[in-house]
Amino acid sequence: MRIAVPNKGRLHQPTIDLLERAGLHLENGADRKLYAETVDPDVTVLFARAADIPEYIADGAADVGITGLDQVRESASDRIESLLDLEFGRCRLVLAAPEDGEIATSADLEGATVATEFPTITREYFADAGVSAEVIEVTGATELTPYVDMADAIVDITSTGTTLKVNRLAIVDEVLSSSVQLFAREDVVGDAKVGEIATALSSVLAADGKRYLMMNVPQDQLEAVREVIPGLGGPTIMDIANGEGEAVxxxxxxxxxxxxxxITRVKERGASGILVTEIERLVE
Known part of the structure; x- marks a missing residue:
């Protein structure tokens, strides 16, 4: 089983960290340019450009991959399915135009020119809007194109909107909301190992922001304590060795x-020996 992951950029380290937390430790390091073995002899990690990962999956070079939804949508592959939103790398693909111009809606771009690094998504967007615009592909500095007479507007990625503001561009519409996800080729979606990988990653996500609470509670205060614990499906109750039944x-x-x-509320109800620990993984 081969997993394709981003080889550099803002998505690389969070992806490696997630794999490590999920127990898929890289045996020969994440600095290899091509691949790394993992502690699971059946799983190998391949390093590739985020934009190339959809093609790796579709062509069979990798079985699953971790990359942005925007990259998969741009690839226009109908052989790739999303298995899990990994909840990082969130960004928006937006339509933007000079803030002092007259473009207020996508309809104002009828017959106009739009520059983007995402021509497939952009053409689909305008087709859905019923607007005939010329889409030209650029490979960088997209936000400059309206000021050098290359385009009337742009479609570009933004996280905070700061770069757009610096370049005096105003957002006209949101084209796509994207995040990093786990993708698989459709013919391996039901594979047992793919399921194991998805479960391992989802267990890390489920544990984020959670803590494990342990305490001793007098038997006669058990119901009072149970009522104030906001647990997942209710607390687990166990006998204490040599506790003689007085506490659980x-x-x-x-x-x-x-x-x-x-902690404050359970102490008020007689709980003692309270221990709070972090949770690395939580399988729900």
Whole structure:
């Protein structure tokens, strides 16, 4: 099983960190230009440009891949399915035009020229809007094209909008909301190993922002404590060895933001020996 991941850029390190947290430790490091083995002898990591990963998957060079939704949509491949939103690398693909111009909607670009690094997505956007615009592909400095008479507007990636503002461009419309996701070729979606990888990654995401709470609770206060613990599906109750039935151990998973208040409330109800630990992975 081969996983294609970004070889550089802002998506590289978060992807490597996620794989490591999921237990897919890279055996020969993430600095290899082409590939790395993992602790799972059946899983190899391939390093590729984020924009090339959809093609790696579609052509069979990789079985699954981690890249942005924008890159998959731009590839226009109908053989790739999204398995899991990995919840990082969020950005927007937007239509923007000079802020002091007369372009207020996509309809104002009828017969106009639009520059972008995402021609497939852009043409699809204008086709859906019923607007006939000329789309030209550029490979960099897209935001400059309206000021050098190359285009009337642009479609470009933005995270905060700062670059657009610096270049006096105003957002006209959102073309696509994107994030980094786990993708697989359609013929391997049901493969057991693909399922294992998806489960491992989702367990890391599920654990984010969660804490494991453990405490001892007097038997006669158990219901009172249970009522104030905002756990996932309720706390787990266990007997304490040599506890002679006077107290029980209560374990629960709670949101990190609820820990402070929860500790206060359970202490008021007689809980003791309270321990809070981080959770690396949580399989729901």
């Amino acid at each position: 151990a209560v374990h629960a998973v709670v949101d990190e933001r609820d820990v402070f208040e929860t």
